[in-house]
Amino acid sequence: MTEILLSAKNLSVRFGGVLAVNNVSFDVKQGEVFTLIGPNGAGKTTVFNLISRIYTPTMGEIDFAGPTGMLKLTTQPPQNVASLGIARTFQNIELFEHASVLHNLLIGRHTHRATGLWQDFFFTAKARDAELIAREKAEEVIEFLSLQHYRDTFVAGLPYGVRKVVELARALCTEPKLLLLDEPSSGLNVEETDDMAFWIQDIKNELGITVLMVEHDMSLVSKVSDRVLAMNQGEMLAMGTPREVQTDPGVIEAYLGSIDDVSSLRRTASGVSSAQEAA
Amino acid sequence: MRFIFKTDYAQDVNLAKHGGHVFWYSALMLLLLAAPWIFAEYWLAQLTLVLIYSIAGLGLMLLAGFTGLFSMGHAAFLGVGAYTHTVLTNMGVPFPFALACAASLSAAVGLLVGLPALRVKGIYLGIATLSFGFIVEEVLARWESVTGGNAGVHIKKPDIFGWVLSSGEQFYFLCLVITVVGTLGILNLLRSPTGRAFVAIRDSEISAQSMGIHLAYYKTLSFAISAAFAGVAGALYAHNLQFISPDQFNILQSIDLLLMIVIGGVGSVHGAFLGAIFLITMPQAIAMVKDYLPATLGQAPGLQGLVYGLVLIAFVLFEPMGLYGRWLKIRTYLQMFPFYRKGMFKRQKSFQKSDRLK
Numbered sequence: 001m002t003e004i005l006l007s008a009k010n011l012s013v014r015f016g017g018v019l020a021v022n023n024v025s026f027d028v029k030q031g032e033v034f035t036l037i038g039p040n041g042a043g044k045t046t047v048f049n050l051i052s053r054i055y056t057p058t059m060g061e062i063d064f065a066g067p068t069g070m071l072k073l074t075t076q077p078p079q080n081v082a083s084l085g086i087a088r089t090f091q092n093i094e095l096f097e098h099a100s101v102l103h104n105l106l107i108g109r110h111t112h113r114a115t116g117l118w119q120d121f122f123f124t125a126k127a128r129d130a131e132l133i134a135r136e137k138a139e140e141v142i143e144f145l146s147l148q149h150y151r152d153t154f155v156a157g158l159p160y161g162v163r164k165v166v167e168l169a170r171a172l173c174t175e176p177k178l179l180l181l182d183e184p185s186s187g188l189n190v191e192e193t194d195d196m197a198f199w200i201q202d203i204k205n206e207l208g209i210t211v212l213m214v215e216h217d218m219s220l221v222s223k224v225s226d227r228v229l230a231m232n233q234g235e236m237l238a239m240g241t242p243r244e245v246q247t248d249p250g251v252i253e254a255y256l257g258s259i260d261d262v263s264s265l266r267r268t269a270s271g272v273s274s275a276q277e278a279a
Numbered sequence: 280m281r282f283i284f285k286t287d288y289a290q291d292v293n294l295a296k297h298g299g300h301v302f303w304y305s306a307l308m309l310l311l312l313a314a315p316w317i318f319a320e321y322w323l324a325q326l327t328l329v330l331i332y333s334i335a336g337l338g339l340m341l342l343a344g345f346t347g348l349f350s351m352g353h354a355a356f357l358g359v360g361a362y363t364h365t366v367l368t369n370m371g372v373p374f375p376f377a378l379a380c381a382a383s384l385s386a387a388v389g390l391l392v393g394l395p396a397l398r399v400k401g402i403y404l405g406i407a408t409l410s411f412g413f414i415v416e417e418v419l420a421r422w423e424s425v426t427g428g429n430a431g432v433h434i435k436k437p438d439i440f441g442w443v444l445s446s447g448e449q450f451y452f453l454c455l456v457i458t459v460v461g462t463l464g465i466l467n468l469l470r471s472p473t474g475r476a477f478v479a480i481r482d483s484e485i486s487a488q489s490m491g492i493h494l495a496y497y498k499t500l501s502f503a504i505s506a507a508f509a510g511v512a513g514a515l516y517a518h519n520l521q522f523i524s525p526d527q528f529n530i531l532q533s534i535d536l537l538l539m540i541v542i543g544g545v546g547s548v549h550g551a552f553l554g555a556i557f558l559i560t561m562p563q564a565i566a567m568v569k570d571y572l573p574a575t576l577g578q579a580p581g582l583q584g585l586v587y588g589l590v591l592i593a594f595v596l597f598e599p600m601g602l603y604g605r606w607l608k609i610r611t612y613l614q615m616f617p618f619y620r621k622g623m624f625k626r627q628k629s630f631q632k633s634d635r636l637k
Binding site for chain 1: 288289291292464467468470471472473474475476478479481482483485486487488489490491492493494500546
């Protein structure tokens with residue numbers, strides 16, 4: 001439980017003049033649900049994109065417990081991230097639209113491919129066996145997330161809520177050690193959000209997959225998270241259990257503003273009125 | 280209406296999904312095998328040409344329809360294949376080796392052209408491949424010591440280790456065998472991880488990458504396979520005409536190829552064949568109708584271009600899925616009669632996409 005799966009040290013990334021992530025460090029332990037929260041533009045998704053190697057950090061590094069021990073994630077090419085055992089979902093669903101749900105899940109099995117180009121071209125016995133194995137694994141995930149009904153449906157024709165689940169399923173098909181969920185509940189209704197919370201707990205408890213997620217829905221966050229990191233404007237605000245973070249004065253200030261802001265407003269208002277009186 | 284009861288995962292892996300597939304494709308195969316005895320010589324030659332264009336179409340379909348990379352210079356690969364094959368055949372190299380060399384050299388050139396595809400996409404890739412097409416055409420015209428320049432070059436009959444295919448029927452069967460092998464190859468690719476990686480790149484590069492798909496590798500691979508198919512088609516094209524010159528592989532040929540897959544139906548293997556049939560039969564149909572049109576229209580030059588243009592516009596507007604899409608609708612209508620609804624094939628608008636990878 002205490003073994004560290006992913007460790008970010010002094011992460012910073014700068015886009016031109018914008019410091020999107022500033023000196024962020026955190027450890028994700030094996031088997032926990034770790035959540036990033038923060039107002040819009042806090043840099044949560046940027047941290048995700050750093051881990052999945054879409055961006056390269058300007059400073060700092062990320063270590064990941066890969067198959068052969070700790071390795072520096074930041075020097076890996078982007079397409080290797082999945083085979084190391086990191087899968088992700090996207091904030092705005094990024095499914096393969098013109099393909100069936102099953103096809104999408106099979107693409108998730110890509111890192112486990114056992115055949116080369118020529119074996120595929122002639123569809124040798126090995127390619128056939130590999131297909132059947134991939135299918136069985138995909139079916140396990142379909143069963144896990146109750147997607148049987150949609151197996152052969154084209155993604156383009158699916159409702160939003162189901163797409164979210166399909167994306168989760170596709171990520172699970174890669175058999176990851178670490179699952180990155182970018183706002184799993186955005187756009188879902190209350191019932192679907194409850195299902196999502198249930199699944200995230202199952203993913204953690206039954207499949208033993210560590211989850212790192214970005215989420216805004218605080219009821220979902222406090223239901224499933226073991227630890228929470230609050231960010232604002234690229235910087236770390238607070239880290240701890242959901243309750244600790246929720247009661248942290250810095251976090252409350254980031255979301256709601258401080259009492260000083262309000263009282264200063266008040267002063268300005270009285271200042272204006274006194275100015276009017278003077279006139 | 281056919282209901283398929285699935286009891287085995289192998290049913291989804293098999294190419295023939297049900298008895299209907301087995302029956303109809305067997306029937307088609309028998310018809311193609313019997314074609315030399317059914318059709319007159321002229322129509323057999325047209326059928327041969329359809330097969331040759333289908334091979335090129337399959338390659339372009341893999342690239343444009345399944346990987347989402349449009350090539351506007353595909354005739355160049357056809358040209359590279361045709362000239363490589365011609366030069367080697369005239370040197371006395373047996374047909375299979377010459378064909379393999381033509382395919383390999385085309386694939387190698389395809390790899391080279393695939394490199395800009397890693398950086399540019401959409402219309403920019405179209406321009407890059409277009410200019411590549413011009414370069415190749417120019418090279419074929421100027422490199423006279425090898426290609427014979429604008430005067431063109433004749434090619435000997437195909438020679439398979441001493442067995443010379445001299446008749447139209449023999450050449451037809453040669454094309455048929457290569458087409459069948461090529462089609463099965465493409466279908467196999469599409470039901471295996473390689474083909475799925477192509478489709479993934481077409482639909483969402485960013486999530487393809489996060490699924491562990493090496494974008495650069497699969498994009499260049501798609502270009503190479505596509506070019507190899509065009510190269511093989513080029514070699515057969517050279518044999519078919521027995522004479523090639525650089526102007527056969529110009530921009531018009533590239534546009535014909537692109538037109539073929541768009542009208543056939545982008546994103547379907549059937550589309551390559553339907554498009555090839557369209558491309559070959561259309562000039563015949565125009566020639567037949569010509570005599571009944573008023574002389575000012577019927578005898579006007581560029582009538583074919585006009586018709587092609589109108590057909591293309593009509594397809595893009597009314598049937599973006601091409602002839603194959605239209606066939607799917609007709610089939611569904613017949614299967615579901617009288618329950619077919621007009622909006623059945625309408626898809627809801629896709630949701631907002633996050634940023635693509637550069």
